[in-house]
């Protein structure tokens with residue numbers, strides 16, 4: 474793969490240390506390495522517990538790395554100060570987590586527009602973009618002014634996806650974006666992913682849905698290779 | 706970028722007892738720092754030392770002043786410090802009664818702060834007070850009521866209006882949502898987040914509520930026995946805590 478990678482990981486290691494359980498050390502990642510170029514979608518695969526989510530969370534700075542390099546758009550997340558990670562998350566690195574987490578009472582349309590407002594986009598423009606995405610993801614218009622906290626699981630997930638795709642992040646992390654969606658909404662999400670790739674986004678994703686993975690992913694990285702004790 | 710606040714080696718003892726010990730951190734414009742820890746861990750002591758309500762025994766609190774750039778607040782004269790507290794700083798108390806004048810109308814509580822920084826035109830002051838009451842969702846027709854006629858949540862919102870009307874750059878808050886029921890807490894959180902975003906406000910917020918810090922604070926410090934045992938990005942500290950005490954704290958509460 475030529476060109477400059479958007480996401481580049483090398484020598485990444487992580488243990489969990491459980492201080493209140495006798496200091497048990499759980500090695501979860503050894504010498505992980507991968508790269509994702511602009512416009513490319515790479516899938517993380519491997520058995521349950523192999524470390525897919527852990528790896529993704531480390532890229533986002535949500536889990537700390539013990540050692541190694543996690544370069545995203547020129548910033549080494551493994552070394553960066555908190556405010557550098559915050560700036561990276563604002564402008565460069567998006568993340569659609571498996572579950573939506575919001576301030577109660579905030580209307581759905583504002584939840585989706587928030588990443589744009591944080592970047593300084595005018596309110597009207599941000600709300601227009603949010604409405605467009607909510608419409609595409611088939612969230613009924615009567616729900617837009619309500620807080621998503623009482624929505625169904627699938628509705629919440631679509632709000633989460635709308636929020637994650639509101640800004641055109643150059644790098645995007647997707648943890649099970651099509652899980653528990655019906656066929657029509659799954660199709661919308663896959664189209665959003667294809668559009669993001671077409672505009673040059675580098676995407677790292679976890680998809681248990683194999684057909685979805687085959688359609689949008691260019692390559693697969695088996696995380697089991699980096700699981701201590703499992704590596705060949 | 707220059708930090709708005711640089712705290713270095715801040716220490717406060719009460720006789721032989723440690724209040725807070727050797728606390729250091731930088732806070733940048735637009736950042737919200739959360740401070741969590743069990744009761745008695747030194748959170749209020751630290752906040753009060755930062756805000757100049759308590760005299761620290763050692764350390765520096767360097768604030769990036771508008772006029773002269775970074776200055777050690779502890780080395781300022783008392784009038785200088787008072788001016789800072791009235792203009793660029795704000796302090797939201799856990800109990801609104803400590804931050805409001807209960808005998809003065811809601812409008813007076815907000816207007817008083819404006820007058821303290823030189824506003825004189827009655828119409829403008831009342832206009833700004835009305836604007837702020839609206840922003841904290843207190844109906845304009847309550848402007849002449851005293852805070853004693855308000856609910857606890859309304860009092861807390863009034864305290865926030867009183868503190869933010871002068872456009873401070875740094876807000877200290879001690880348990881701002883403590884004692885409020887969950888739906889009122891949510892409104893307050895939403896309000897604070899909007900203000901942080903729109904005004905570019907920085908804040909240091911003490912709370913024991915991990916759900917509140919997760920939603921409000923960019924960064925987090927965990928205190929135990931007067932010491933900061935762990936600090937980092939809020940979600941990282943909560944989801945991948947490194948210190949045994951933080952692991953205990955995170956596992957022993959219902960996750961947000």
Ligand SMILES: Nc1ncnc2c1ncn2[C@@H]1O[C@H](COP(=O)(O)OP(=O)(O)OP(=O)(O)O)[C@@H](O)[C@H]1O
Nearest residue numbers: 489501519520521522523524525526527528944945
């Ligand atoms: N915060 C944590 N503290 C301790 N151990 C953790 C933590 N997060 C993950 N682990 C452990 O790390 C290992 C990898 O977990 P991870 O969630 O990354 O797996 P996964 O590949 O995403 O699995 P799945 O397909 O089931 O989602 C597991 O053994 C898990 O228990």
Ligand SMILES: Nc1ncnc2c1ncn2[C@@H]1O[C@H](COP(=O)(O)OP(=O)(O)OP(=O)(O)O)[C@@H](O)[C@H]1O
Nearest residue numbers: 719722723724743744745746747748749750751913
């Ligand atoms: N005026 C005082 N004189 C003597 N000791 C004090 C004084 N104020 C606080 N302390 C002690 O200093 C320590 C830290 O108290 P502090 O009020 O800062 O805790 P906190 O973290 O804010 O607790 P809480 O969550 O209960 O408000 C405690 O041991 C407390 O008893």
Ligand SMILES: [Mg+2]
Nearest residue numbers: 525526527679
């Ligand atoms: Mg997983």
Ligand SMILES: [Mg+2]
Nearest residue numbers: 748749750879
């Ligand atoms: Mg206290």
